[in-house]
Amino acid sequence: MASIAPPLAPRKARRAARRRRPPIIPLALLLVVLIVPALAADLIAPHDPYQSHLRNRLQPPAFWGGSWEFPLGTDRLGRCMLSRILHGAWYALSISMVGIAIGAALGSAMGLIAGYARGLTDVVLMRLADISFALPAVLLVLALGVAWGPSLQAVLIVVAFVLWAQFARQVRGEVLSLRERDFVARARVAGAGHLRILLRHILPNVFNTIVVMATLQIGVIIILEATLSFLGIGIPRPAPTWGLLIADGRQFITSAWWISFFPGLAILLVVLSINLLGDWLRDRLDPRLRQI
Amino acid sequence: MIRFALSRLAQVLFTIWAITVLVFALSHATGSPLDTLLPDDATPEQIAALTSRLGLDQPYHIQYLRFLGSALQGDFGDSLRWRGEPALGLVLDRLPATLSLGGLAVLISLAVALPLGVVAATRKDSWIDLLARAIALLGQAIPAFWLGIVLIWVFAVWLQWLPTSGQGGLRHMILPAIAIAWFQIAALVRLTRSAMLDVLDTEYVKLARIKGLAESRVVWKHAFVNAASVPLTYFGILAGSVLTGSIVVETVFSWPGTGWLAIEAIRGRDFPVIQAVVLFFAVIFLAANYLVDLLYAWLDPRVRHG
Amino acid sequence: MAAGGDSTVLKVRGLRVEIASAAGVIHPVDDISLDLRAGETLGLVGESGSGKSMTGLALLRLLPRPAARIVAGRIELDGTDLVPLSEGAMRRIRGRRIAMILQDPQASLNPAFTIGNQLFEALRAGDRSPRQGLRARAAGLLRLLGLPAPEERLQAYPHQLSGGMRQRVVGAIALASDPQVIVADEPTTALDLTIQAQYLALLEDIQKRTGVAILFITHDFGVVARLCHRVAVMYAGRIVEQGDVRDIFDRPSHPYTAALIRSVPSLTARAARLPAIAGQPPPLSALPAGCSFAPRCAHAQPRCLAQAPPELPGRGGAENRHVARCWRLEDPSWTPD
Numbered sequence: 001m002a003s004i005a006p007p008l009a010p011r012k013a014r015r016a017a018r019r020r021r022p023p024i025i026p027l028a029l030l031l032v033v034l035i036v037p038a039l040a041a042d043l044i045a046p047h048d049p050y051q052s053h054l055r056n057r058l059q060p061p062a063f064w065g066g067s068w069e070f071p072l073g074t075d076r077l078g079r080c081m082l083s084r085i086l087h088g089a090w091y092a093l094s095i096s097m098v099g100i101a102i103g104a105a106l107g108s109a110m111g112l113i114a115g116y117a118r119g120l121t122d123v124v125l126m127r128l129a130d131i132s133f134a135l136p137a138v139l140l141v142l143a144l145g146v147a148w149g150p151s152l153q154a155v156l157i158v159v160a161f162v163l164w165a166q167f168a169r170q171v172r173g174e175v176l177s178l179r180e181r182d183f184v185a186r187a188r189v190a191g192a193g194h195l196r197i198l199l200r201h202i203l204p205n206v207f208n209t210i211v212v213m214a215t216l217q218i219g220v221i222i223i224l225e226a227t228l229s230f231l232g233i234g235i236p237r238p239a240p241t242w243g244l245l246i247a248d249g250r251q252f253i254t255s256a257w258w259i260s261f262f263p264g265l266a267i268l269l270v271v272l273s274i275n276l277l278g279d280w281l282r283d284r285l286d287p288r289l290r291q292i
Numbered sequence: 293m294i295r296f297a298l299s300r301l302a303q304v305l306f307t308i309w310a311i312t313v314l315v316f317a318l319s320h321a322t323g324s325p326l327d328t329l330l331p332d333d334a335t336p337e338q339i340a341a342l343t344s345r346l347g348l349d350q351p352y353h354i355q356y357l358r359f360l361g362s363a364l365q366g367d368f369g370d371s372l373r374w375r376g377e378p379a380l381g382l383v384l385d386r387l388p389a390t391l392s393l394g395g396l397a398v399l400i401s402l403a404v405a406l407p408l409g410v411v412a413a414t415r416k417d418s419w420i421d422l423l424a425r426a427i428a429l430l431g432q433a434i435p436a437f438w439l440g441i442v443l444i445w446v447f448a449v450w451l452q453w454l455p456t457s458g459q460g461g462l463r464h465m466i467l468p469a470i471a472i473a474w475f476q477i478a479a480l481v482r483l484t485r486s487a488m489l490d491v492l493d494t495e496y497v498k499l500a501r502i503k504g505l506a507e508s509r510v511v512w513k514h515a516f517v518n519a520a521s522v523p524l525t526y527f528g529i530l531a532g533s534v535l536t537g538s539i540v541v542e543t544v545f546s547w548p549g550t551g552w553l554a555i556e557a558i559r560g561r562d563f564p565v566i567q568a569v570v571l572f573f574a575v576i577f578l579a580a581n582y583l584v585d586l587l588y589a590w591l592d593p594r595v596r597h598g
Numbered sequence: 599m600a601a602g603g604d605s606t607v608l609k610v611r612g613l614r615v616e617i618a619s620a621a622g623v624i625h626p627v628d629d630i631s632l633d634l635r636a637g638e639t640l641g642l643v644g645e646s647g648s649g650k651s652m653t654g655l656a657l658l659r660l661l662p663r664p665a666a667r668i669v670a671g672r673i674e675l676d677g678t679d680l681v682p683l684s685e686g687a688m689r690r691i692r693g694r695r696i697a698m699i700l701q702d703p704q705a706s707l708n709p710a711f712t713i714g715n716q717l718f719e720a721l722r723a724g725d726r727s728p729r730q731g732l733r734a735r736a737a738g739l740l741r742l743l744g745l746p747a748p749e750e751r752l753q754a755y756p757h758q759l760s761g762g763m764r765q766r767v768v769g770a771i772a773l774a775s776d777p778q779v780i781v782a783d784e785p786t787t788a789l790d791l792t793i794q795a796q797y798l799a800l801l802e803d804i805q806k807r808t809g810v811a812i813l814f815i816t817h818d819f820g821v822v823a824r825l826c827h828r829v830a831v832m833y834a835g836r837i838v839e840q841g842d843v844r845d846i847f848d849r850p851s852h853p854y855t856a857a858l859i860r861s862v863p864s865l866t867a868r869a870a871r872l873p874a875i876a877g878q879p880p881p882l883s884a885l886p887a888g889c890s891f892a893p894r895c896a897h898a899q900p901r902c903l904a905q906a907p908p909e910l911p912g913r914g915g916a917e918n919r920h921v922a923r924c925w926r927l928e929d930p931s932w933t934p935d
Contacts (some may be wrong), residue, residue, distance in 0.1 A: 117498045131307050136532035136577055138539055139311070139570045143318045145558040146566040227540055230437050231555055246438055250544065253456075257445045263436030271433035298850065495705035501660055502700075503720045504693030507685075517710045593710065593755040 012108045020163025023280050026273035037089035046071070049240050052139060052243035053078035058256045073258040075248060083261055084240040091241040092270065095152075096221040099159030107158055107167025108206070112198055114168065126172065127167035137162045137224070145233035155234050159221050175208045208285040215278040219271035226267055240292045242267050300585050304578045312363060313575045315567050350530065366569015368568040373560030379568040383550055387572075389459065390542070392548030394534045396465050397472035401433050401530070405477045406523065409484025413492060414511055424481050437498050440471035440544035457546040468545040472537035476530050480523055488524035491515045524588055527580035535573050607778045607811050608634040608657070608696075613671035615649075615656050624882040626652045628835040630671070631647045632813075633919075634779060637805060639824040643858070644832035645837070645879060650815045651701075653832070654877040658698055659688050677780060682854035693720060697772035699782040703765035703789075707756035713740075713767050714752030719918070739770040744800055751861040762793035765798070773804065783815045823847060828919075834879055835892035839922035845914025851922040852912075854891045856934040857910050889923070895910045897934060901925055 014025075037044065038267040046069075052251040059074040066073055072081040103291075114125040140161055178184065179202065187201050228234030229243030235245065242263040249259025343349050350358075362368070368379040412424035447467060448456040455464050491497060492515050500514040501507075539551030546552065550569060557565040610677060615627035626649040634640050638647065644650045655661050657673055659680060673680040675696060679769040680688060700706040708716060717736040738801040740748035743766040756764060765785060772780050782801070786794040802825060807814060814826055822829055822843065830840040831854065852857040857875045877894040886893055902925055909929040914920030926932045 130303075131310055135307070135311065135574065136536050138532075138536040139574055140314075142539075142554050142558065142566050142570050143315060146561055146563055147318045149561070174589065219432060224431075227433050227437060230435075231540065231543060231558075233558055243435075243437075246435075246441065250441060252440055253445050254449050256451075260438065261440045261445070264435065267435055267438065268430075268433050272429060273430055275429065444873045495700050495702055496708040498660065499698075499700055499706045499768070499771070500708070500719075502658060502692060503697045503774075504689050504691070505719060506689065514708050514711075539668065593708075 001121050008201050026276040027271040029269050030277070033266055033273075034089050034093055037086040038093040039090075041086040041090060042047065043081075045080070047080035047083040047088045049079065049084040049087040050238060051079065053080075058252065058259075059263075060256070061197070061258050064210040070102050072262050073211050073256070074244075075256075075259050076252065081245075081259060081262055084245055085242070085266055088242045088245060088263065091235055091239055092222050092225065094266075095155060095159075095225050095235070096218050099156055099221050099225070100163065100214050100217060102156060103160040103163025103217075104210055107164035108171045108210050109175075110164065111171025112175055112202065112206075115172035116194070116198055116202065117177055118176075120122065124170070125168065129168045132161060132165045133169075141228060145231075150229075150236040150237060155225055155228055158228065159224060162220070162224065163217060166217075167210065170209060170213060171206050174209060175202055177246045178202050178205055212278065212282045213272065215281050218278070219274045222267060222271055222274075297414035297586055299584060301381055302581050307341050307578060308571075308574060312360055313356070316359050316571055319354075319563055319567065320352070336463065337483055341394070356365065363567075363571065368571075369564035371557075371562055371565050373562040373565070379562075380564055380572075382553060383568045383572050386548060386550045386553045389547060390538050390551060393465055393468055393487075393542070393547060393549060394538050396469040397534055397537065398530065400469055400473040401476040401480055404473070405480030406484055406520075408477075409481045409523075410488055410511065410516055412481070412485045412520075413488030421485075424485055427593065428478045428482040428485075431475050431481075434474065436471050437473055437540045437544050440468065440541050443467045443471055444545075459548055464545075464547075465498065468541045468547055471541045472534060472543070476533060477539065479533075480526065480530070483526055484519065487519040488515060491519040494518075504577060521588060521591065524591070528577075528584045531580035531584075532577050535577060605636040607676055608632070608635050608658070608813070609672075609674040611672045611674070613653070614669050615652055615661060615666055616644075616669045617666045619665065622883045625880055626666070626835050627656055630832075630837055632830060632837070632840075634811045634813055636811050637806065637809045638828065639801075639814055639826045641826035641829045641834060642813060643817065643819065643822055643829060644813045647818060647879060647882075648832040649835040650817075650832050651783050654698065654813065654815050657690055657779075657781055658696060659683075660692075660698075673741070693777070694775045695777050696779045696781070697777040699765075699768050699772050699780060701784040703761055703768050703785075703788055706768050707764055709756055712752065713754050713756065713759070717752070717767070717771060717774065720771040732845060736770075739774060740767070742773070742804065743767070743770045744796075745770075759888075761791055762797065765789060765793075765797060769800070769804075771795075773808070773810070776808065777810060778809065779811045780814065781813045784817070786821065787816075787818075789907050790852045794821075795805065801825065819859055827848045831858070834885060835882060836890065836923065838891065838924070839912060841912050841914050841920030841922075842918055845912065845918055845920045849913035849920075850934060851914070851920065851927055852891075852924045853895050853897045853926075853934040855922070889925070897924075897926055897932075899925065 035159045041049075054077070056070065056078040057075050057076060059070050059078070061073040062068045062071045064073070070080050070082065072085065074080055075084070088094065110125050110129070114122040137158055141154075141158050148154050164238060184197060184201055187197050192201070225234060226241065226243035226246070229241040230247045231243075232247065234243060235241045247265035249256065249261075249263075252259055348355070366380045371377045371379050377595045399501060400551055408420075408424050408427070412418075412421040415421055416492060438556060442457050444467060454467055492511075496518075497515050500510045505514075535551075538549060539554055541547070541548045542551035543555050550573075554566065554569045555563075557569065608630040613627055613630040616850070617626060630649075630653055631640075632640065642653060643648045648781070652661070652666070656668055657680075659668070659673075660808055661667060669680055671681065675691065678691075680691065681895050683691070687800050707713070714736060717739065718732050718846070720734055721735055721739075732813055733749075734753055737748040738787060745751055745763060745766050749765075751763075756767075759767065767786070769922075772782075785801075786797050789797060798821065801852055803811065804810070814821075816822060826843050828841065829843050829846040830837045831846070831852065832838070833854050839846065839850070839855045841851075846855060847859060850859055855876070861875070875894055880890060880893065886903065888901070888903045888905050889895070889898070892898040895902065905925075907923045907925045909921045912920035912922045912927065913933070924934075926934070
């Protein structure tokens with residue numbers, strides 16, 4: 001029978017294989033556009049991102065009639081766009097990472113407590129989650145923007161606000177079912193305290209979910225940070241965040257399109273890659289999260 | 293149904309109350325309003341006079357009740373940046389511009405996303421399904437403000453088909469509306485497609501085919517009407533993201549709506565106007581969500597006829 | 599269209615369905631031949647996964663697309679072969695000349711529309727008749743199916759009816775345009791026993807009145823004994839035995855059929871002592887070379903494992919159209935009991 005085994009349906013089989021393989025192209029793009037520049041911009045950037053070259057103002061990119069000295073052109077002060085974008089990667093990476101860490105930690109802690117304690121604690125926390133779910137983050141952005149002006153704290157608070165309720169809901173749901181399982185009962189009989197049960201027995205079981213959710217949210221947060229910086233209520237100047245670079249190019253859209261175009265392209269490539277990576281991670285680790 | 297409507301209404305009112313507390317707390321967490329209202333060299337008498345006029349010498353809960361009382365009457369104080377204009381009046385003046393732009397954006401997203409999602413689901417893995425999935429992926433990855441700038445560059449500067457910015461007729465609204473709609477199209481296509489895939493798999497759709505109905509009737513009557521509840525639940529979130537989108541995109545296109553007003557107010561640290569915008573947006577958003585919840589419940593015969 | 603003479607309305611010959619999946623190409627329906635006469639009920643019996651539901655869907659050309667398709671055979675409905683028909687032509691036959699009742703009445707009515715709405719659709723699919731009279735005909739159908747207060751039921755939504763009532767509505771939809779053949783795919787599995795008995799009596803009654811031919815798909819030999827005139831037993835995509843209901847029960851000629859009948863408690867007194875058939879049906883992607891049932895068969899011989907058996911006359915005799923696929927039938931004195 002083996003010799004006349006029917007051939008695999010080629011398209012389906014290939015797609016199944018692709019699911020199992022890590023997505024190489026997104027990973028490579030992430031390295032090139034985000035991670036390497038974020039960690040080593042000083043080494044690879046051709047120029048100082050803050051230094052003006054007044055004689056070379058608004059130079060077009062090399063392939064658009066400019067020179068290779070400024071591969072992606074220059075802005076209105078003659079600053080090298082490529083160098084500014086490479087340095088901007090650090091802000092995109094660090095703010096999204098720190099923001100996600102805060103939001104995920106806060107939300108997961110709330111979810112763990114709500115699901116484990118149940119009762120009134122659960123009701124109150126989930127009601128809070130509903131409220132912050134029901135509010136567009138933009139309202140908080142406006143209020144904080146006028147209260148504090150552009151600042152790192154304001155960005156991180158907005159990010160945490162956007163994230164925590166999602167993590168809290170998802171984690172709570174899983175804890176509710178986990179706490180009824182045998183291994184939790186055994187730990188309780190063995191005399192483990194609540195904190196120990198939560199951290200040693202329940203948390204490890206929801207960890208995959210938290211990791212997958214965090215990955216799927218990185219793109220959202222990068223875009224949120226860029227939007228705040230674009231509006232002038234994010235990371236304050238002169239940090240060359242991608243959002244700020246796009247804002248600076250806005251008034252030159254008729255004459256020097258490259259100033260706004262390339263930072264946005266960087267955002268697009270990074271977020272697209274992270275989302276593809278997150279989808280793959282979800283399929284691998286936690287297929288139940290499909291709905292999100 | 294009435295029970296449901298009332299309990300949801302209570303939740304909405306509670307949420308609005310929570311927002312007033314938040315707004316009040318923020319306005320006091322960031323230094324006294326006196327700093328912005330008085331010149332730097334104000335005399336102690338001037339400070340004392342303004343303090344008692346604004347009630348800043350009262351305990352916080354009294355101040356909050358006064359704030360809530362005037363807010364309920366639509367009085368958020370006068371704008372600091374546009375001297376002498378009442379804050380709420382400014383917001384109301386700008387509202388039609390925002391609503392018309394947001395409305396057009398919602399129309400565009402529905403008109404594009406629903407058919408695309410439905411057709412993608414009925415022809416799974418065809419080129420049109422691949423297109424729908426590509427749009428869903430790209431929609432999440434493109435920031436609205438950058439898309440707006442790219443649209444201006446391509447259609448206004450390069451092709452010169454449409455104006456770059458400002459307010460005018462419908463021609464001025466097309467590019468900003470697309471920039472706002474883009475993200476919702478992506479989200480709606482994804483939701484519609486997956487909801488349709490689920491519904492097309494059900495026994496009642498099979499039975500509709502067994503009856504010998506035309507495929508268009510099977511898809512649009514039997515499948516879509518049931519699948520539509522999923523995008524409909526999303527409609528509330530859609531309202532929120534249109535509000536967000538309008539703030540960003542109005543800035544890009546210098547569209548003189550509430551979003552543009554809000555950003556100008558932030559630059560001028562104009563707290564009364566921001567308070568009015570925040571509370572007004574919150575009420576619009578929550579009201580939209582409330583209506584969607586009611587509509588959703590009403591559309592489901594299981595709820596309507598208990 | 600009364601019984602008698604050769605009134606075969608549905609004639610299936612060599613039907614084969616193919617599914618291409620990541621696991622390979624399988625044939626959930628493999629070389630099936632059936633005859634169904636007017637006014638007759640043919641029971642298509644088998645375990646789950648034997649291909650009986652897939653056969654039912656194939657007859658209406660409603661296989662799940664794009665994975666499954668008919669690759670060989672003919673489906674002659676009143677002399678017309680359905681296999682080569684265009685989708686449009688097939689749609690004009692579906693619902694009008696061949697109808698189907700699905701397993702789960704809970705799921706087969708659309709929750710968003712009233713019973714009347716869904717019934718009118720079926721009535722109008724039958725002929726392009728105008729709207730007037732639709733309501734009266736719909737109510738009449740529901741009355742035929744034994745639903746009390748039919749006019750009111752037309753306004754109701756599916757969730758407002760009980761499971762038994764819903765299955766009657768599904769029956770009314772199937773009968774709406776007076777079809778020649780109804781494929782009923784386990785229509786009573788989801789109902790409780792009393793309702794099930796009522797529904798079967800109803801089907802019998804309707805068949806007497808309309809002369810409709812029924813292909814009754816089930817895994818339950820008790821239901822077969824109660825309702826069917828003829829029986830076809832399916833195993834791993836093939837029909838292993840086919841004959842009149844009396845022959846199948848009194849003179850089963852395939853070890854699989856015999857074992858299935860023994861496992862129905864109400865049919866034989868010995869049932870309690872006999873275990874269900876040992877083992878599992880083989881996966882369709884790895885069928886044995888010979889008889890598919892041989893690995894589980896107490897009567898298997900070396901030849902059974904090597905070579906697939908042809909259709910041989912069963913113990914009820916070829917003149918009674920009793921056939922089975924078992925090598926042991928070459929020995930006239932052999933019995934599978």
